Amino acid sequence: MIYGDNSKYKVEYIGEKFSKNLISYKAIIIGRYGVGKSTTLKKLMEKEFDNEYEPTMTLDIKNIQAKVNEEIIQFSILDCCGNEKFAEQTTNLFKNVSITVLIYAINDRKSYDDLEKWINILKENSYGNTIFLIGNKNDLEEKEREVTIKEGEEFKNNYDDIKIFMETSALYGNNMDKLLENIAIFIYEKDKKLENEVDKAIRKTITLTNDLTKQGEKKKKKCC
Numbered sequence: 001m002i003y004g005d006n007s008k009y010k011v012e013y014i015g016e017k018f019s020k021n022l023i024s025y026k027a028i029i030i031g032r033y034g035v036g037k038s039t040t041l042k043k044l045m046e047k048e049f050d051n052e053y054e055p056t057m058t059l060d061i062k063n064i065q066a067k068v069n070e071e072i073i074q075f076s077i078l079d080c081c082g083n084e085k086f087a088e089q090t091t092n093l094f095k096n097v098s099i100t101v102l103i104y105a106i107n108d109r110k111s112y113d114d115l116e117k118w119i120n121i122l123k124e125n126s127y128g129n130t131i132f133l134i135g136n137k138n139d140l141e142e143k144e145r146e147v148t149i150k151e152g153e154e155f156k157n158n159y160d161d162i163k164i165f166m167e168t169s170a171l172y173g174n175n176m177d178k179l180l181e182n183i184a185i186f187i188y189e190k191d192k193k194l195e196n197e198v199d200k201a202i203r204k205t206i207t208l209t210n211d212l213t214k215q216g217e218k219k220k221k222k223c224c
């Protein structure tokens, strides 16, 4: 889907794992409070990795490895706080992010109206970041809907940085496999582009995931 046809990719999930010898790419989940960020991460992990998930009040980070076309890739997914103030204060979170999963809820107009604000925060604090736009809670009845699919598509079409738009239900799992697959494929393609070995070596030393884990533990900032 991300490159028109995902059938040329074979994606297998290895599981929750971190290896120092692989570049770790970073994905972050953001959006207004209550849109389903934590539920999305929970469902992604449950669905593909059969994990026990314990929700946490602090920043949640999952390190994931997958094989795409027989090549092992590694990425972390961060469940961030749905509060712009928190996001502004912790702008380090957005540094070196490869993918932002920006979520609104289809029954929450405010969460859709807030999207531009989030994009501005991202633009100010990250570079080369690709956005996957998600309209969550599409299991709800039509009468509860406050944002149409067309509006989601239109928003996506207005921003070059947004590569994907899809509606999901984190509660029931609709499109969760597609979301994870697209993250893995995007990371695989990005990894392939990093052909310059020097560039790779520099990036390896960044070991963002470690830094962030430490940071999260130190600060014990509360997440919404």
Ligand SMILES: Nc1nc2c(ncn2[C@@H]2O[C@H](COP(=O)(O)OP(=O)(O)O)[C@@H](O)[C@H]2O)c(=O)[nH]1
Residues within 6 Å of the ligand: 031, 032, 033, 034, 035, 036, 037, 038, 039, 040, 082, 136, 137, 138, 139, 140, 168, 169, 170, 171, 172, 224
């Ligand atoms: N109907 C429906 N409810 C959802 C969905 N995803 C999350 N929720 C509910 O929305 C509320 C907020 O979800 P949560 O993941 O905590 O939102 P967060 O603040 O963005 O992390 C919870 O009561 C969830 O059960 C969904 O896809 N459909």
Ligand SMILES: [Mg+2]
Residues within 6 Å of the ligand: 037, 038, 039, 224
């Ligand atoms: Mg949450």
